[in-house]
Amino acid sequence: MFLASSFFLPLTFFSAEPPLARCPFVVEPEHHDLGRMNLKCRHCDALHWSGEKLAKSSNASPEFGMCCNHGKVEIGKLEDPPERLKRLLLDNGPQGKEFRNNMWQYNIALSFTSLGVKENQSVSRGSGSPIFKIQGELCHKAGSLIPTPGRVPSYAQLYIYEPHAALEYRIQNNNNLRRDTMDLLQEVVTANHQYADIFMHADEVLHQHPDAPEATVRLRVAPGVHRRWGNLPTADEVAVILPGDQSEQQARDIVLRKRYGPLMHISNLHPAYTPLYYVLPFPHRENGWHPDL
Template identity: 50%
Template sequence: MDVACEHCGALHWLAEKTSGSSKAHPKFGMCCNHGKVVLPELPEPPQPLKRLLVAADTQAIEFRKHITQYNAALAFTSLGVNDDKAINRTGQSGWVFRILGNLYHLSGALTASTGTAPSYSQLYVYDPALALQQRMHRNNDLREDTMGSLQAMLLQSHPYAAKYQHAYEILTNEEEDIQHAEVHLRVMPGQDRRRYNLPTAEEVAVILPGQGEGGKEGRDIILRNRMPHGAPLYRISDLHPAYATLYYVLLFARGEHGWYPRSQVE
């Protein structure tokens, strides 16, 4: 991928150009629809992430080498994918990650089931010291000082950390009155059409009685304290603005929203 879109700078393969454009002046429609869709520029990452991305010391080099693992350890959601394991069996070439079918993001209950260690979003409602201990238990090849500083950063800079904590408090208080209570994180339009904001951590989101079947439109992020017995993990719609920010927490460390169906068209 070495050909940039002249409008947004997204990288493409030359073969992805539109049929009406030339190799000398390729045009692409998959990224920004020829400059019609404009996303706000990402702000600078907060510290210590910014330093770890550019510094030349031992800690920063180790972080960049294992950045994917650090991100997965700190993500709110998990990655669901069927990968082709047979392609790397020969070991005669570079490692290849080939996806069979769809790639998707999954969300579970905010409370770990009995006998199961907490993970992903569950760790954001735990005591930070216990959450760090659990993250290091699963990733004992990583540096604890790096993991701890990034965890503290996200608790402060990523707005969904506070929203998940608030949802947990709401659900805990409502469990006795509403069976299978759910909190729906529903993005509401603001005055600026480019910005779609959730309720603040101090406000109450949408509380609904639920049976584990998902939202009416399937686009809300649904949080529950416990999953109904036998229910699978909840698949997050890739049309939700927070689809990317809940998994790629080190890319969207301030909780920036991505594309959604009503993104502004210029």
């Protein structure tokens, strides 16, 4: 026989909250607010947060040192792109959309130099966002002004060709791109990019020395000239270096040869390093970063 008995448990036994020792340890993050990034450097107009001002400066007249070092570093403001390129960038029609979707390929088709890199394809398989992984050094290289026999001209070689022939070669190398867009961009770069004239004139200079096939043209920063704008030789100032010339070659010189041969490595310290490859972002006389900026 079983005797029924009743018993009562305290309400805390059924509590939904676990004991304190079993509760997760949570630390509420402190609120950190930098405020608005609306303080301008009085030298270069760079925007800063108030916490970036120099300790010795006041709130009423803040001073900043990390942008231009109190005006000691002067970087010219980028110009607007040429009007035809600007319209293409803003165009929402089929041509503008196609250009923006393939802007990288258009840029490579019009660049003066090639990208020297060994790409690692092991991580680029499958779906998802594209991954660009390299092995070793990434560099820019320049070839001769005359292509190797049997090869289609490309890069800077196309700037010494008649425009219609250059366009045909560019379309042949990039048959998925629009001809009218390539024609427009080729005209824009040829008319505005400072190195288009320099490379064409370098070819003319080398043509004047048919008896010296090993002659070269060197592009270097002119001493004593503003290092940001117009610091490279103009087309009329390109000089030819003949074999046996005792003129010392500098490590950062860009050497142009008439005859085909090995690709020349361009120093990433040369002001032309960036605009020779990124021709569409640098369509004017802008130079890239260099130690003497």
